[in-house]
Amino acid sequence: MGFTGNASHFQSLINSGYSSSNRDSIIGGINSSPHYSRAPTLAKQSRYPRKSKFFALSVKDMACKAALYSLIIFLATSVGLCALLRWLPVPTSAFMIYRHVEDLMAGDPFKPISYSWVNAKKISSHAFSAVIAAEDQRFFQHAGFDVQSIQSSIGAYMDGGKLRGASTISQQVAKNLFLIPSKSFFRKGLEAWFTLLLELMWSKERILLVYLNIAEFGDHIFGIEAASQHYFSIPAQQINRLQAALLAATLPNPIRLKATQPSPYVLKRQHWILLQMKNQ
Secondary structure (H helix, E strand, O other), X not given: OOOOOOHHHHHHHHHHHOOHHHHHHHHHHHHOOOOOOOOHHHHHHHHOOOOOHHHHHHHHHHHHHHHHHHHHHHHHHHHHHHHHXXXXXXXXXXXXXXXXXXXXXXXXXXXXXXXXXXXXXXXXHHXXXXXXXXXXXXXXXXXXXOHHHHHHHHHHHHOOOOOOOOOOHHHHHHHHHHOOOOOOHHHHHHHHHHHHHHHHHOOHHHHHHHHHHHOEEEOOEEOHHHHHHHHHOOOHHHOOXXXXXXXXXXXXXXXXXXXXXXXXXXXXXXXXXXXXXXXX
């Protein structure tokens, strides 16, 4: 028989017949016995320990570190990509990949992208003038964001007019090259970040060259070279003022606005672009 059932009796014997030093050693031996249990509450506490605050803090710290590392990786990757594409031909763009994803989601058969990179010497000067006249006449004056156009667009909207786009060529390159078409504040924030990188790391001439090479000019048609070959059967180096202005006139919506069968709106816009090109 163990000590558990007779603990109180044994305690009284010790108190009556032993000295204090002997009594303490005997009590210590009883307490250390594997058969002796002081209180069931102690066993419950050891069996069901309370959750540690340290564990909750460590999870929070891990989440913060993961977010910080993700941000560092994104920043380093985006800077690295911009540094590489400052010198190398652009092999593809986010918009080109997005067109393939659209086809896949719609269940359409695979349709190749018509795209061919060309350097500045193989592009007509009329093409450069036309897109500047059509899309961003203060391209060489601003640092990526045309504040004057933004304020004008907001003012017109506040007066009851339609909200006009105020994206610069730099913003369009950032959007077409790295992002997909969507409308959200998060995407706008990413667009602003890439625009700043392009303006800091690239020259204006490089931004304009990349824009002409990756701009969408029709269904699965990207770049001035592919557009010139598709619509006029000539290389981009040989297009004239009228042809360059016509292609630039479709840039707001190249899927709806056709260069092959230009609508009255496209022809009117082409005429306006030609007038703006004279003023450059």
